[in-house]
Amino acid sequence: MSTTESRPSTGLGTAYGRPESTYDRDITEVGPGTPCGEWMRRYWHPVALSANVVQVPQNVRILGEDLIVFRDGKGRPGLLYPRCAHRGTTLYYGKCEDDGIRCCYHGWLFSVDGRCLDQPCEPGGGAHKDRVRQPWYHVEERYGIVWTYMGPPERKPVLPRYDTLENLAADEELFCTGSSFGAGGDDTREIVPCNWLQDWENIMDPFHVPILHTSFSGAQFAPEMGVMPDVTYDHADHGMKYTAYRELPDGRKMNRVTQALFPHVRIVPDIHLKAGKASSVGFVLPVDDTNFRLFHIIRAPKGFSLLPRAHHNGKKWSELTEAEHQMIPGDWEAQVGQGAITYHSEENLAGSDRGVGRLRHFLRQQIALVASGGDPLGTAFDASGELYHVQAGNYYLAE
């Protein structure tokens, strides 16, 4: 009797009977208790722009955890677990006061570090209120962003600083954005619906630049990026960098250095090839396993505003029709197009994927280091290790 199983494969490679599609959970999933999630929780993460953290509580989702961010009346930002420690309603409906946030249901008041300061339905405001602690996370503010550390408190590193964002001239300021410009979207979208690693590893993929951003969709960056680069990859001190060497059509020679630092920092030099060190630092915040959000801090002339890139007939990205998205795709289409979490089982990595391969390998090593009790690269525990010297930039070579 003939069964499907007993027939030899025809080797035609049709889609019929292909293996199950799988992804590497260990480097993609960020929830509490996952290997990657525990590694991620050893670093600081951007929560929101400082300007948007106000005395009205807001829901945020970070590393798969739903939280409430707010600012108390004394100006201190707070990041709390949303379910009230009394009987569980959400603090989203709470009200901010000088000393914290008061739950709407029975009025328990919590400080930014979760202490219960008042229980108005209990005699004397709660004789045992000190026994209650609303789960909370550490927060700090720097560069116009509220940051959080969500890991074991005894392993909390210092919040990093970046030299390219400091010592501003009188006519400069820092401009912060939490929109999806840097992922190919625009100011109408903050959340990008795919796994964080699809964006972060793209930073170590110099070969999509001459194709996707130049020849395929027209010059989305400088037209000179169409020159296929000679690329070297190095481990930089807190992650990886690549150096893309190009001889430009006008005879100039340049090295373009781009960095991916742990856990999700992206430092990309000016896309119009302006000479010098990169003047912005980006962060790929995992919202959860299948969504991320970018934050960028940009050193810019005063009054700077991020103009939407005119994509096609002067339209913004969000105004494009489906046909136009197909005609001129960018990073959003390519990365979200890989699926919610790309199937690593279906990839065929080639020589030009060396950067992506090495970054994933390095990432696995760091995740294993944390799992075995170590502190990961890029974490420092005193002020002497706080400042990072950015290497990324466009460097033109003298003849």
Ligand code: FES
């Ligand atoms: S549920 Fe918050 S005070 Fe009762």
Ligand SMILES: [Fe+2]
């Ligand atoms: Fe890109």
